[in-house]
Amino acid sequence: MAGGHKFPVDLKQFKQLKLDSKNTTLTADQKKDLLHNINVFRDAIIAFTATGAARGVSGHTGGPFDTAPEVCVLLAFINANPDGFVDAMFDEAGHRVATQYLLAAMDGKIDPDDLLNYRDANSKLPGHPELGLTPGVKFSSGRLGHMWGMVNGISMANKDKNVVMLGSDGSQQEGNDAEAARIAVARNLNVKLFIDNNDVTIAGHPSQYLKGYDIARTLEGHGLHVVRAEGENIDSLYGAMAEVIHHKGPAAVIVNRKMAAGIEGLEGEIHAHDVITVDIARKYLTKRGYSKEQLAFYDEIKSRSNPHKYQGCSTDKGANRSIFGEAVNSVLDKLSEEEAKRRVMVIDSDLAGSTGLKAIQTKHPEVFIPSGVMERGNFSAAAGFGFGSNGKRQGVFSTFSAFLEMCISEITMARLNNCTVLSHFSHSGVDEMADNTCHFGLNHFFADNGLMDAESTSLYFPADGEQMKAVVNKVFWESGMRFIFSTRSKVPYILKEGTDQKLFGEGYEFVPGKEEFVRKGSAGYIVSYGDMLYRSLDAVETLRKEGLDVGLVNKPTLNIVDEDAIRTYGSSPFVLVVESIAQKTGLGSRLGTHLLERKLTPKYKTMGAVKEGCGGLFEQINAQGLGPEDIISAVKDVAGK
Numbered sequence: 001m002a003g004g005h006k007f008p009v010d011l012k013q014f015k016q017l018k019l020d021s022k023n024t025t026l027t028a029d030q031k032k033d034l035l036h037n038i039n040v041f042r043d044a045i046i047a048f049t050a051t052g053a054a055r056g057v058s059g060h061t062g063g064p065f066d067t068a069p070e071v072c073v074l075l076a077f078i079n080a081n082p083d084g085f086v087d088a089m090f091d092e093a094g095h096r097v098a099t100q101y102l103l104a105a106m107d108g109k110i111d112p113d114d115l116l117n118y119r120d121a122n123s124k125l126p127g128h129p130e131l132g133l134t135p136g137v138k139f140s141s142g143r144l145g146h147m148w149g150m151v152n153g154i155s156m157a158n159k160d161k162n163v164v165m166l167g168s169d170g171s172q173q174e175g176n177d178a179e180a181a182r183i184a185v186a187r188n189l190n191v192k193l194f195i196d197n198n199d200v201t202i203a204g205h206p207s208q209y210l211k212g213y214d215i216a217r218t219l220e221g222h223g224l225h226v227v228r229a230e231g232e233n234i235d236s237l238y239g240a241m242a243e244v245i246h247h248k249g250p251a252a253v254i255v256n257r258k259m260a261a262g263i264e265g266l267e268g269e270i271h272a273h274d275v276i277t278v279d280i281a282r283k284y285l286t287k288r289g290y291s292k293e294q295l296a297f298y299d300e301i302k303s304r305s306n307p308h309k310y311q312g313c314s315t316d317k318g319a320n321r322s323i324f325g326e327a328v329n330s331v332l333d334k335l336s337e338e339e340a341k342r343r344v345m346v347i348d349s350d351l352a353g354s355t356g357l358k359a360i361q362t363k364h365p366e367v368f369i370p371s372g373v374m375e376r377g378n379f380s381a382a383a384g385f386g387f388g389s390n391g392k393r394q395g396v397f398s399t400f401s402a403f404l405e406m407c408i409s410e411i412t413m414a415r416l417n418n419c420t421v422l423s424h425f426s427h428s429g430v431d432e433m434a435d436n437t438c439h440f441g442l443n444h445f446f447a448d449n450g451l452m453d454a455e456s457t458s459l460y461f462p463a464d465g466e467q468m469k470a471v472v473n474k475v476f477w478e479s480g481m482r483f484i485f486s487t488r489s490k491v492p493y494i495l496k497e498g499t500d501q502k503l504f505g506e507g508y509e510f511v512p513g514k515e516e517f518v519r520k521g522s523a524g525y526i527v528s529y530g531d532m533l534y535r536s537l538d539a540v541e542t543l544r545k546e547g548l549d550v551g552l553v554n555k556p557t558l559n560i561v562d563e564d565a566i567r568t569y570g571s572s573p574f575v576l577v578v579e580s581i582a583q584k585t586g587l588g589s590r591l592g593t594h595l596l597e598r599k600l601t602p603k604y605k606t607m608g609a610v611k612e613g614c615g616g617l618f619e620q621i622n623a624q625g626l627g628p629e630d631i632i633s634a635v636k637d638v639a640g641k
């Protein structure tokens with residue numbers, strides 16, 4: 001594996017230390033050995049996470065680098081008393097997966113050289129830990145705030161053992177952790193938390209954007225035994241950890257530190273959350289004594305891109321998730337600052353740079369509220385802003401599509417309160433999602449969860465950047481609940497047939513609920529939307545050249561039936577739904593009903609996301625069976641050709 005690259009860090013140097021948590025101080029030798037282990041662990045984390053930067057698949061270095069001291073101390077505690085612990089270092093911040101991969105390598109479950117495939121497609125080393133996928137990985141994690149609750153139950157099932165969890169100041173912002181704290185205290189569970197309080201999340205420093213947030217006081221308020229420690233002072237950290245392990249009942253160490261301490265160019269910086277650059281990694285590792293030859297493998301790791309050339313669309317691409325923010329700006333530009341502030345509130349969930357809100361923060365700071373990793377609270381705040389306004393006031397909310405699943409109940413209550421809220425869920429589907437399965441955005445239709453007589457809820461998934469602008473402009477001031485989806489990946493522009501003009505460019509007007517005939521055909525129709533539209537168009541063009549007159553319908557409003565359009569394609573020989581969200585809950589699971597209710601009985605087939613991810617970027621779509629050839633063969637299958 002790893003193209004034959006050799007992992008530069010010799011993991012055998014790691015000492016099998018045993019430390020008894022009854023002793024709250026370290027001897028000079030123990031301290032020396034611990035510091036040695038921490039250095040080896042951190043070298044390894046830096047060495048292999050930087051391959052994510054080299055191959056262009058991103059990743060996370062600062063978090064797993066930070067928690068190395070806690071992990072090394074815990075390993076020594078567990079070594080000394082294996083029966084005293086449940087055998088896993090649960091981590092509520094799943095992006096710190098590098099820790100788990102390194103532990104698996106140290107356990108002999110994966111070859112250390114394989115670590116150099118971090119986040120590569122099909123490497124089984126995706127962006128978050130997935131139980132059952134990677135040998136040696138002991139749990140799944142990746143949605144913040146989802147681990148502690150389970151750790152409580154694991155503790156209930158293992159009363160005579162400690163259950164340890166690595167925590168983070170990002171994850172602790174989630175409401176779930178407050179519920180988990182109450183359960184842990186009420187049941188006096190032996191859960192032990194080690195919370196990396198590095199004051200960095202994705203979008204900024206919690207001390208700046210979330211005034212009043214104080215993890216130690218919060219957990220003390222719940223009734224946990226809390227000890228504060230200086231994370232980069234091993235005596236302070238060790239003493240606090242020993243005390244907490246020894247304490248009977250739930251307890252936490254709040255590990256205060258600057259993120260990426262000691263890494264030149266990263267220490268205390270927000271981007272330390274992300275993957276380290278090869279340059280910074282090289283500098284760090286060279287200083288630590290690794291030779292040029294040992295680090296030469298970085299030069300051989302290259303990014304790959306999708307070799308397929310899609311027909312019917314432009315070669316240039318637009319990032320719909322960013323275009324959303326620019327489109328909102330174009331609406332705000334028409335208002336005075338005072339009116340914008342009074343009528344619009346845009347709330348972030350620590351992902352402004354990823355979901356397009358950054359552009360709004362920059363150009364219209366008067367409407368922007370930075371907020372924490374608290375999707376439910378933020379969504380409800382956006383909904384409440386529009387409460388009673390009938391669209392005159394707009395709350396704008398945004399996060400990744402995966403986390404829509406967290407907000408379903410809040411959406412219901414917002415609907416029952418006739419709230420007006422415009423939501424943008426980016427990172428939809430599976431395309432270019434190296435973060436893998438827990439980050440897939442699959443269940444958009446869950447947002448349309450009202451009754452048939454309820455105020456209408458609209459789900460929009462524009463196919464390209466021009467259509468995104470048109471959608472935002474059209475629906476911004478409407479009342480009710482509107483959900484707009486975009487992908488992590490950029491998408492090309494759909495072109496007018498046989499020209500290089502953009503189909504949704506000048507002169508195009510978006511009409512909510514209207515389905516659009518991109519190609520008329522007599523053999524049957526593909527119905528698609530979002531990022532699958534250009535892929536479907538490519539298949540349609542190929543099939544038409546082969547003599548099969550397939551048509552293509554774009555359905556940018558996912559959950560409203562266009563009666564004229566459905567009659568046209570429903571009367572054709574076949575309908576194939578092509579989408580990148582879950583086949584189980586997507587459009588394909590509904591359109592068949594819509595057809596039958598109208599006594600339309602074409603041959604029918606659906607294709608969408610059907611399995612867990614393979615890691616990597618463009619490879620994800622193909623791995624789901626949604627590649628160009630797959631669409632062509634599905635058409636031939638349903639057409640009986």
Ligand SMILES: Cc1ncc(C[n+]2csc(CCOP(=O)(O)OP(=O)(O)O)c2C)c(N)n1
Nearest residue numbers: 063143144168169170171200201202273350
């Ligand atoms: C429920 C949920 N919301 C949002 C995210 C996206 N996300 C990943 S990491 C992160 C913030 C990370 O902060 P922290 O946990 O403190 O990690 P550190 O920056 O210290 O590595 C966010 C918002 C997520 N993974 N899960």
